[in-house]
Amino acid sequence: MLWSWIRLPQSKVCWRIVEDGFRSKRSIPGIVGAVDGTLIEINRPKDFDGFYNRHGDPSFNVQAIVDHVGKFMSVDIRPGSFSDKKIWKLSYFGRNVRSLIPPGCFIVGDAGYCLFPWLIIPYMPHEEGGKLTAMQRHFNFVLSSSRMVVECAFGRLKERFRILKGVMAEKAIEKSCSVIMACMVLHNILLELNDSLFDASDPRRDSNIYVQPHERTGKTPVESDKIIRQVARHRRNRLAKSIFKSRYASHMY
Secondary structure (H helix, E strand, C coil), X not given: CHHHHXXXXXXXXXXXXXXXXXXXXXXXXXXXXXXXXXXXXXXXXXXXXXXXXXXXXXXXXXXXXXXXXXXXXXXXXXXXXXXXXXXXXXXXXXHHHHHHCCCCCEEECXXXXXXXXXXXCCCCHHHXXXXXXXXXXXXXXXXXXXXXXXXXXHHHHHHHXXXXXXXXXXXXXXXXXXXXXXXXXXXXXXXXXXXXXXXXXXXCHHHCEECCCCCCCCCCCHHHHHHHHHHHHHHHHHHHHHHHHHHHHHHCC
16 A cells, blocks of 8 residues: 555656646746655664764654655655755665656755755855855745745644654654654545545555665766766756746736
């Protein structure tokens, strides 16, 4: 049941529904998901190394990618000490995003993530000479508005299932993960009752994984990273210019 309810769109038509949904909010073309993480406190596990978050509490950091209505499409649960950036890098979705989403499309995230052509984040003043232009500030506002759907999804999840708001009673890590995933499945089912978007057959199981705290991955060559980042900056600039131009064009009529 789990893999039938938390999964990525399985066809071009389904991806187009998601993209059109995001586009209808702020007229940004190409968005097919929003990513963020949320901390869920747990009892101190036996193997507690790495589970303490920045506040000093044992927890999970749960990364999720949601669609335009706040449905969880991919989930990755890691120790609380892991940053959003690190979880993205280790996750199945983050490692395979280029082959998972349609060509030319991208995910939106906050400043806790790195900029890629397939993961667009806001402009940050310290990377732009200390001050943002009017175009960059407007882009950040529009991007944030599009990304809010994932924060709202986590908010609704914790309001519906209060067990996730306090310290979870379960002491076993595996059981805690199962409880979290069960709540996320129920969240999706409640959304599905009002708006059926995807066929639940033939689930893509690998899009949702649970791993041990110290999984390691290979490094991308520095030169390759530099080129990718340049492409990402160019893409973000083109989006920002297009959105800013459309804003002023609409004010003329």
